[in-house]
Amino acid sequence: MRKLSLLLSLAVATMLTGCQKAQEAPATIKIGLAGAQTGSDGQIGLSMINGSLVAIDEWNAKGGLLGKQIEPMILDDGAQPQQAVTVAQSLIGSGVAAVIGHFNSGCTIPASRLYNDAKIVEISPGSTNPLYTEQGFPYAFRICGRDDQQGVVIASFLHDQLKLNKIAILDDKTTYGEGLAKVVKKAFEDKGGTVVMFQGIDKNDRDFRANLSIVQGSGAEAFVWGGMYAAGGPLCVQLRQAGLNIPFVSDDGCQDQAFVDTVGGTAQNVFVSFGKDYHNLPAAQPFLAAYQKKFNQPEGAYSVYGYDAANVLFTAIQTAGTTDAEKVSAVMKGQPFDTILGKIEFDAKGDLKQAGYVIWTVKDGKLQELAPTP
Amino acid sequence: MTAQTLIEILINGISRGAMYALVALGYTMVYGVLGMINFAHGEIFMIGMFACVYALGVFSLMWGDHAMVNLTLAMVVAMVFSAAYGYANERIAYRRLRKAHVLAPLTSAIGISTFLQYFIFLTVSKDSVNFPRYYSDWLTNNHLRLGPADVTYLQVTILGLTLVIMGGLYYLINHTRMGIALRATAQDQLMASLVGIPVNRTIAFTFILGSALAAIAGVMFSMYSNVLVFDAGYRVGLKAFTAAILGGIGNIPGAVLGAMILGLTEALTTLQFGSEWNDVTTFGVLMLVLLLRPRGLLGERVADKV
Numbered sequence: 001m002r003k004l005s006l007l008l009s010l011a012v013a014t015m016l017t018g019c020q021k022a023q024e025a026p027a028t029i030k031i032g033l034a035g036a037q038t039g040s041d042g043q044i045g046l047s048m049i050n051g052s053l054v055a056i057d058e059w060n061a062k063g064g065l066l067g068k069q070i071e072p073m074i075l076d077d078g079a080q081p082q083q084a085v086t087v088a089q090s091l092i093g094s095g096v097a098a099v100i101g102h103f104n105s106g107c108t109i110p111a112s113r114l115y116n117d118a119k120i121v122e123i124s125p126g127s128t129n130p131l132y133t134e135q136g137f138p139y140a141f142r143i144c145g146r147d148d149q150q151g152v153v154i155a156s157f158l159h160d161q162l163k164l165n166k167i168a169i170l171d172d173k174t175t176y177g178e179g180l181a182k183v184v185k186k187a188f189e190d191k192g193g194t195v196v197m198f199q200g201i202d203k204n205d206r207d208f209r210a211n212l213s214i215v216q217g218s219g220a221e222a223f224v225w226g227g228m229y230a231a232g233g234p235l236c237v238q239l240r241q242a243g244l245n246i247p248f249v250s251d252d253g254c255q256d257q258a259f260v261d262t263v264g265g266t267a268q269n270v271f272v273s274f275g276k277d278y279h280n281l282p283a284a285q286p287f288l289a290a291y292q293k294k295f296n297q298p299e300g301a302y303s304v305y306g307y308d309a310a311n312v313l314f315t316a317i318q319t320a321g322t323t324d325a326e327k328v329s330a331v332m333k334g335q336p337f338d339t340i341l342g343k344i345e346f347d348a349k350g351d352l353k354q355a356g357y358v359i360w361t362v363k364d365g366k367l368q369e370l371a372p373t374p
Numbered sequence: 375m376t377a378q379t380l381i382e383i384l385i386n387g388i389s390r391g392a393m394y395a396l397v398a399l400g401y402t403m404v405y406g407v408l409g410m411i412n413f414a415h416g417e418i419f420m421i422g423m424f425a426c427v428y429a430l431g432v433f434s435l436m437w438g439d440h441a442m443v444n445l446t447l448a449m450v451v452a453m454v455f456s457a458a459y460g461y462a463n464e465r466i467a468y469r470r471l472r473k474a475h476v477l478a479p480l481t482s483a484i485g486i487s488t489f490l491q492y493f494i495f496l497t498v499s500k501d502s503v504n505f506p507r508y509y510s511d512w513l514t515n516n517h518l519r520l521g522p523a524d525v526t527y528l529q530v531t532i533l534g535l536t537l538v539i540m541g542g543l544y545y546l547i548n549h550t551r552m553g554i555a556l557r558a559t560a561q562d563q564l565m566a567s568l569v570g571i572p573v574n575r576t577i578a579f580t581f582i583l584g585s586a587l588a589a590i591a592g593v594m595f596s597m598y599s600n601v602l603v604f605d606a607g608y609r610v611g612l613k614a615f616t617a618a619i620l621g622g623i624g625n626i627p628g629a630v631l632g633a634m635i636l637g638l639t640e641a642l643t644t645l646q647f648g649s650e651w652n653d654v655t656t657f658g659v660l661m662l663v664l665l666l667r668p669r670g671l672l673g674e675r676v677a678d679k680v
Contacts (some may be wrong), residue, residue, distance in 0.1 A: 205652075262600065348460040
């Protein structure tokens with residue numbers, strides 16, 4: 001009995017001291033990691049978050065941020081705008097110092113308004129819709145390119161490199177897919193080409209045969225898909241099954257091994273726009289190894305962006321010596337950062353000063369950067 | 375627009391409609407007997423897809439790649455699997471609620487639906503899985519010429535299966551002893567049990583049959599779209615449900631008619647306005663039909679439901 005009471009009082013004492021500490025100052029810095037982890041974009045979104053987790057592990061092993069351990073708060077927006085707003089509210093409510101996310105543009109944009117009002121820095125590793133940084137929010141950043149750059153690269157590839165004049169475009173009606181499709185259409189028409197079909201389809205639809213009948217009758221010389229790989233894969237297969245062997249061109253949303261698995265490793269005439277290939281860069285090797293060790297699965301296309309976003313954010317917080325959004329944001333816009341993808345700089349809007357989109361293609365069962373035409 | 379495009383659009387619309395019809399038949403049958411909408415039907419459909427692909431894998435390991443043999447057997451496995459899930463749903467989630475307020479089984483069904491979706495998401499695959507094309511190539515790559523347009527064997531199969539199943543169900547319900555039991559149960563469960571009809575078994579049979587049909591639809595759909603994914607049942611289920619309402623829920627030929635109208639509406643909308651308008655036009659058609667015929671096109675068979 002006496003032993004028990006001793007134990008109890010000890011326990012109470014530790015709890016009390018624990019409480020005291022908590023009241024003095026939070027022992028950790030909370031960082032929100034938000035993005036799709038369920039739904040058809042769940043896998044690609046999760047790899048982005050996993051990339052950030054690798055960076056958090058490394059920083060914590062080095063002694064943390066501003067002398068405190070980093071505590072990730074991982075929330076799922078299911079790629080749905082409404083859920084993204086709820087996620088943003090709960091992250092703000094639990095007092096995160098900054099947010100890395102979201103993944104889908106349709107989620108990032110509505111959430112960014114809340115983060116801005118709460119004065120929290122947000123850095124998105126994967127949202128490419130231009131509107132995100134065009135809202136004039138001082139604490140919003142992205143570590144990927146914009147669709148008004150990406151769309152032009154796709155249009156130039158089709159018109160200048162493949163020398164085509166008639167294309168058909170289909171998008172998934174999301175902020176991201178439709179936004180990108182519109183840019184491609186405009187850029188292609190500005191170059192003098194014709195867009196013979198421009199339609200959208202629900203992102204959960206998997207039967208595209210009615211659209212493909214129209215493509216078939218329209219004389220299109222190439223097909224552009226603005227959307228994610230979950231629909232893009234079956235779409236590309238159905239295109240081939242309909243006997244259309246025209247080039248299939250898509251965007252960074254199809255930059256995933258699952259896309260290749262669906263279309264087949266020997267697929268011909270399939271192109272995808274994305275940033276430069278980092279797999280062979282020496283700087284990427286430690287990250288790739290660490291990712292493999294921690295998660296034991298192939299890294300998704302966006303994991304390296306999640307990793308870079310976290311490193312840039314933490315470096316900025318460390319340099320600023322505070323998590324105050326004003327100061328962190330000033331640091332981020334004021335100096336260049338070293339990342340796996342090279343030296344990067346942010347402009348006044350929070351976009352990358354240089355975003356190099358290149359065209360990839362399916363080769364030997366993988367997506368690989370397309371060798372420049374000799 | 376050429377005649378070829380129009381004919382192709384119509385063919386695609388009909389096969390899309392047949393796809394919806396296969397799912398809608400299950401919805402409408404359960405409603406016909408129980409007066410309850412089984413929202414988990416779409417998930418049973420999805421489980422059928424996964425069961426088939428896993429069975430294909432196992433069979434090819436066991437005795438090699440005999441495409442048609444394995445595909446047929448895998449379809450049977452999928453039907454058995456889905457039927458087991460459907461039966462379990464009935465036992466676990468619906469049977470005890472049969473006498474409860476009408477909202478209770480409905481809520482339970484929505485719960486089961488979400489549960490099954492995320493169960494598959496967490497345990498089987500978070501990403502979409504590809505249907506092994508080795509097995510579907512013969513069906514998807516061979517064509518019948520129909521005037522200027524092509525129809526794939528798969529589209530013919532889907533349409534044929536839909537019509538055969540519709541006919542079979544119609545016969546079962548109207549011309550067999552089991553059909554009498556079903557109709558009696560639909561009219562009055564207490565009365566049926568008093569005259570010696572095993573009501574519990576009859577209702578369980580409805581679920582088992584409906585779920586097996588959902589599995590057939592799942593296998594066809596995964597071949598048709600080339601992929602299977604844990605939330606595939608949601609959208610197809612919603613469309614099939616709409617089709618069942620359109621044709622008059624509880625009415626077997628009605629479900630097929632409603633599904634065909636839905637499929638054709640979508641295909642023609644794609645041609646005329648673009649597929650982004652699909653939901654607007656289909657639900658517009660639904661509202662119009664319900665305003666003019668509140669019980670659906672062929673009417674909800676209240677007197678002898680099913």
